[in-house]
Amino acid sequence: MRHAGDISAAAAGRCDAPAGAARAGDSWPVLGERGQRRVFCGLAGIVWLHRKIQDAFFLVVGSRTCAHLLQSAAGVMIFAEPRFATAILEDRDLAGMADCNDELDRVVGELLARRPDIGTLFLVGSCPSEVIKLDLDTAAERLTGEHQGRVRILAYSGSGIETTFTQGEDTCLRALVPQMPASDEPSLLVVGTLPDIVEDQFRRLFAAVGIGSLQFLPARSGTDLPRVGAGTKMLAAQPFVGDTVAALVERGAELIAAPYPFGIQGTRAWLGAAAAAFGIPEDTVDAACAGPMARAERGLARYREQLAGKRVSFLPDSQLEIPLARFLAQECGMELVEVGVPYLDRRMMDAELALLPVPERLSEGQDLEAQLDRLRADRPDLTVCGLGLANPLEGEGLTTKWSIELVFSPVHGFDQAPDLAELFARPLNRRARLAF
Numbered sequence: 001m002r003h004a005g006d007i008s009a010a011a012a013g014r015c016d017a018p019a020g021a022a023r024a025g026d027s028w029p030v031l032g033e034r035g036q037r038r039v040f041c042g043l044a045g046i047v048w049l050h051r052k053i054q055d056a057f058f059l060v061v062g063s064r065t066c067a068h069l070l071q072s073a074a075g076v077m078i079f080a081e082p083r084f085a086t087a088i089l090e091d092r093d094l095a096g097m098a099d100c101n102d103e104l105d106r107v108v109g110e111l112l113a114r115r116p117d118i119g120t121l122f123l124v125g126s127c128p129s130e131v132i133k134l135d136l137d138t139a140a141e142r143l144t145g146e147h148q149g150r151v152r153i154l155a156y157s158g159s160g161i162e163t164t165f166t167q168g169e170d171t172c173l174r175a176l177v178p179q180m181p182a183s184d185e186p187s188l189l190v191v192g193t194l195p196d197i198v199e200d201q202f203r204r205l206f207a208a209v210g211i212g213s214l215q216f217l218p219a220r221s222g223t224d225l226p227r228v229g230a231g232t233k234m235l236a237a238q239p240f241v242g243d244t245v246a247a248l249v250e251r252g253a254e255l256i257a258a259p260y261p262f263g264i265q266g267t268r269a270w271l272g273a274a275a276a277a278f279g280i281p282e283d284t285v286d287a288a289c290a291g292p293m294a295r296a297e298r299g300l301a302r303y304r305e306q307l308a309g310k311r312v313s314f315l316p317d318s319q320l321e322i323p324l325a326r327f328l329a330q331e332c333g334m335e336l337v338e339v340g341v342p343y344l345d346r347r348m349m350d351a352e353l354a355l356l357p358v359p360e361r362l363s364e365g366q367d368l369e370a371q372l373d374r375l376r377a378d379r380p381d382l383t384v385c386g387l388g389l390a391n392p393l394e395g396e397g398l399t400t401k402w403s404i405e406l407v408f409s410p411v412h413g414f415d416q417a418p419d420l421a422e423l424f425a426r427p428l429n430r431r432a433r434l435a436f
């Protein structure tokens, strides 16, 4: 094993999809698919998680491929000392000829000696570490004992064997839940990473609505964990945090059913659901939201003109597909062709499905070639897909949007609604310019 220092990245994991549960929702026929998938792995989550949790360090225990993936995805940090790295498993490690735990202990010891600013160290599992069954949970416990009081050390999996890239955030946040202090005091806990600027906007809105006891998971510091208990009501900010939500329910918290805060209507419904859970009347929410909603409406109008009537398909990649499709159809007037999701988590998605205008097709899982055949037959105006598929599809004359950009960009809330629409309008405008 070798300590690579910093990062890079870029490989797309290619794995078998989980069984597509071809179950219909109450009224939704779902096309379940199982076959070849093409998605990024959960290591991608380190890019936005390390920006959010400012005293955390992410040590991937993986291969050179993992290091390349991270370096490509997060390689912009060339002027700052990075807060992520890869401990590379060499051939001897993979062949079982070296004691990986000894090597890991050495690498962690050197890292912590060199970086006293680290408050939480995440050991991040990968496909190679899982294949050789390196037990990072036990390693984290052992290392926590060795460095007692100095740093919190946790493990989670970013492997792409059976997951899609946003699930890396879910497994990371899930690892934090047992560490959260217990408290039955009433509070609202927002679950899912939000950029600081968006978190600050929501803090102001919740204060205006009258919800004072507000916490976020993750918080800006890994050592400043929110409290959880019977008085905690949860509002998910991202649709891919289902395992974290389940773990918080086990700690006594209660999930508020709500759509996601994408677009004006989604954000209004999200805030309204939280207010209702705290017994706050609708007219109080209306008063708090009136100004931001009017501002967002003015900004959105020009993009609605550009998007209305255009046909859009989503390939399964980020788990954001359903809320974004709802926004594009409801608020921008787009027509939904196929809406594909990596997996359909009913608990996290029912409130969205209730608002989603019926697409031509709703699919779960992926059988890549079959999906591409349908896409070529559909020829939508815009295809939202993973990075690895975008260029080949552009080469076939289709206009694409990278779904990963929608996770990296601030897109939640009223003030970001026009920016969110602009992200979809931009490739259409580029294609129109090229046509002249």
Ligand code: SF4
Pocket: 011, 012, 013, 014, 041, 042, 043, 062, 063, 065, 066, 067, 069, 125, 126, 127, 128, 158, 159, 160, 161
């Ligand atoms: S975790 Fe797996 S899919 Fe991700 S870069 Fe490493 S080997 Fe590839």
